[in-house]
Amino acid sequence: MKKDFLLLSHYSREEILSLLALASELKAQKREGKPHRLLEGKTLGMIFEKSSTRTRVSFEVGMYDLGGSALFLSGADLQLGRGEPIEDTARVLSRYLDGIMIRTFAQEKVERLAQYATIPVINGLTDFAHPCQVVADLLTIQEHKGGLEGKTLCYVGDGNNMANSLIVGGIKVGMKVRTACPAAYRPDPGIMAWAQAAGDYLCTEDVLEAAAGADVLYTDVWASMGQEAEAEARMRIFAGYQINSAVMRAAAPDAMVLHCLPAHRGEEITAEVLEAHEGEIFDEAENRLHAQKAIMVHLMRF
Numbered sequence: 075m076k077k078d079f080l081l082l083s084h085y086s087r088e089e090i091l092s093l094l095a096l097a098s099e100l101k102a103q104k105r106e107g108k109p110h111r112l113l114e115g116k117t118l119g120m121i122f123e124k125s126s127t128r129t130r131v132s133f134e135v136g137m138y139d140l141g142g143s144a145l146f147l148s149g150a151d152l153q154l155g156r157g158e159p160i161e162d163t164a165r166v167l168s169r170y171l172d173g174i175m176i177r178t179f180a181q182e183k184v185e186r187l188a189q190y191a192t193i194p195v196i197n198g199l200t201d202f203a204h205p206c207q208v209v210a211d212l213l214t215i216q217e218h219k220g221g222l223e224g225k226t227l228c229y230v231g232d233g234n235n236m237a238n239s240l241i242v243g244g245i246k247v248g249m250k251v252r253t254a255c256p257a258a259y260r261p262d263p264g265i266m267a268w269a270q271a272a273g274d275y276l277c278t279e280d281v282l283e284a285a286a287g288a289d290v291l292y293t294d295v296w297a298s299m300g301q302e303a304e305a306e307a308r309m310r311i312f313a314g315y316q317i318n319s320a321v322m323r324a325a326a327p328d329a330m331v332l333h334c335l336p337a338h339r340g341e342e343i344t345a346e347v348l349e350a351h352e353g354e355i356f357d358e359a360e361n362r363l364h365a366q367k368a369i370m371v372h373l374m375r376f
Contacts, residue, residue, distance in 0.1 A: 076191075076192065076194055077194055077372070077373050078194055078195045078373070079194070079196045079205060079206070079369050080181075080184055080185060080195065080197045080203075080205070081181075081197065081205060081239075081242070082203075082205045082208060082239055082242040082246060083242050083265075083268075087246050087247060087248070090209070090212070090246055090247055091247065092372075093209055093365070093368045094209070094212055094216060094368075096368040096371060096372065097209065097213050097361070097364045097365045098213065098216075098217075098364075100364050100367045100368055100371070101213075101361070101364040104364070110139065110140065111139075111140060111141025112140050112141065112371050113137065113370060113371065115141070115142065116137070116140075116141075116142035116143075116172040117137075117142060117143050117144070117145060117170070117171050117172050117173075118133065118137050118142060118144045118145070118172065118173045118174070118175060118370065118374075119144075119145050119167050119170070119171040119173070119174045119175070120133055120145065120146050120147060120175045120177075120198070121147045121148075121149070121152065121174065121175070121176040121178070122146065122177050123148075123176075123177065123178040124178060124179065124300075126177055126198075126199075127335075127336070128335065128359055128362050129175075129177055129198050129199065129362070130146065132363040132366050133175055133198070133366055133370075134146070135363060136366050136367040136370060137370065139363075139367060140367060140370065140371065142172070149178075160183055160186045160190070161186065161189075161190040163187070164186070164187045164189075164190035165190055165191070165192075167191065167193075168191045168192040168193045172193055172194075172374050173194045173195070173196065173370065173373060173374045174193060174194070175198045176195065176196070176198055177198035177199045178199075179201050179300060180200060180201065180202075181200040181201065181202035183200075184197050184200055194373035194374055196366075196369060196370070196373065199235065200235060201234075201235055201298075201300065202235055202238060202262070203235050203239045204235045204239050204334070205239050205243070206362065206365060206366055206369065207236065207334050207362065208236075208239040208240055208242075208243040209243070209365040209368070209369065210358060210361040210362045210364070210365040210366075211240065211292070211332055211334075211358060211361075212244075212247060213361045213364065213365055214332060214354065214357050214358040214361050215227070215289075215290055215330070215332075217357065217361075218357070219290070219330070222247040222248060222249055223247070223249070224248060224249070225250070225289040225290065226249065226250040226252065226287060226288045226289050226290070226326075227240065227244045227249050227250070227251050227289070227290045227292060228251075228252040228253075228254065228285045228288035228290065228292065228325065229241075229251070229253045229284075229292045229293070229294075230253075230254045230281055230285070230293045230316070230317055230321065231254075231294055231295075231296060231312060232259050232294065232295075232296055232298070232308075232312065232315075233253060233255040233259050233260040233261035233277075234294060234298055235298070236292075237255070237261040237294075238261050238262050240292060241253065241261055241265050241266070241269050241275065242265060242268075242269070244273075245268075245273035245275060248273070249273075250274040250275075251269060251273070251274070251275050251276075252276045252283075252284040252285070252288065253275075253276070253277045253278075253284065254278055254279065254280065254283070254284035254285070254315060255277065255279070256279060256311055256312065256315065257279055258311075259311070259312075260277055261277065281314065281315060281316075281321055282320070282321065282324045285321045285325045286324050286325070287324075287326050288324075288325040289325075289326050289328075289329055289330070290330050291317050291321065291329055291330070291331045291332070292332045292333070293316075293342045293343050294333065294342065295336070295341070295342055296308045296309065296312040297309075309341070312341075312342070315342070316341065317331060317343045317344070317347050318343075318344045318346075318347060319346065322347060330351060330354045331343075331347060331348070331350075331351035331355065332355060332358050333355050333358075337355075
C-alpha cells in the first residue's frame with residue numbers, strides 16, 4: 075500500500091520522531107560528504123501553483139543528493155492549468171514518476187491528487203497546512219534545545235497554514251503549544267479542539283501571555299500568498315502581533331526564534347530580533363533540505 079505525506083495529523087508521534095531521526099542521519103552524512111543515494115534512479119515530479127524559493131531548491135537538491143532526479147512542473151506548463159481534472163493528471167503522472175510533490179492553494183486538491191495517484195504524494199504547502207516545514211522546524215528545535223518533550227512553542231500572528239501544522243506537530247511530539255492571534259484570525263477550529271483534547275494547548279489574543287516562559291518563539295508573514303489584496307488591512311489588524319524585544323523579555327531567557335521565511339522585517343518580526351537569531355532561522359531554512367530528504371526516503375525508497 076502506498077504512503078503519502080499530506081498532513082501531520084496522519085502521522086503518529088513515533089512516525090514523526092522516526093522522520094526526525096532519519097533527517098538527522100542524512101544531514102550528518104551530507105556534512106561528512108558521505109554518499110547516501112537511497113533513491114537511485116527515482117524521479118520526483120514537482121507541481122508548483124505557488125511560487126517558492128526554499129521548497130523548489132530543497133526538493134531538487136534533495137533528490138540529487140539521494141541519487142534521483144526532480145522535474146519542475148509549473149501550473150502554467152501543465153494541462154492542469156488548462157482545465158485537465160486533477161484525477162487525470164494524477165493517473166498520467168503515476169505512469170511516469172515515482173513520487174509527486176505539489177505546492178498549491180486548496181488542501182482538497184492535494185487530497186484528490188493523492189486519492190487518484192498510485193505513487194506517493196507530498197504536500198509541499200497548501201492554504202491549510204505546511205507539514206514539510208514543520209518537520210524542518212522540529213528538527214531545528216531538537217538540535218538547538220536537545221529535545222522536544224515538554225518544551226513550550228509559542229506562535230505569534232496569523233492562524234494560517236503554519237499555525238495549523240505547528241499545533242499538530244508540536245502536540246504530537248509532546249510540546250506545549252501557545253498561539254497568539256487576533257480573534258478573527260485563529261487557527262482551524264477543528265485543530266484547536268483536537269489540540270486541547272490531546273495535549274497542552276492555549277490560544278489567546280494576548281501576545282505576552284502566549285510568550286510567557288516560551289522556549290521557542292515562531293512567526294510568519296501577516297499576508298500570505300494569495301492574500302495580497304488584504305495586505306493593507308492586515309497591517310492594521312496584526313500591528314500588535316510582532317516578535318520584538320518586549321516579547322523576547324516575556325519568553326524564557328534562552329528562547330530561540332524561528333521564522334519559515336520569507337521575513338518582512340519591521341512587520342511580524344523586528345530586524346533586531348531576526349538578526350540576533352539568524353543562526354537558528356537559517357539552520358531552520360537549511361533543515362528543509364534534510365527533513366524533505368527523510369520524507370522522500372520514507373515514501374519512495376521501496
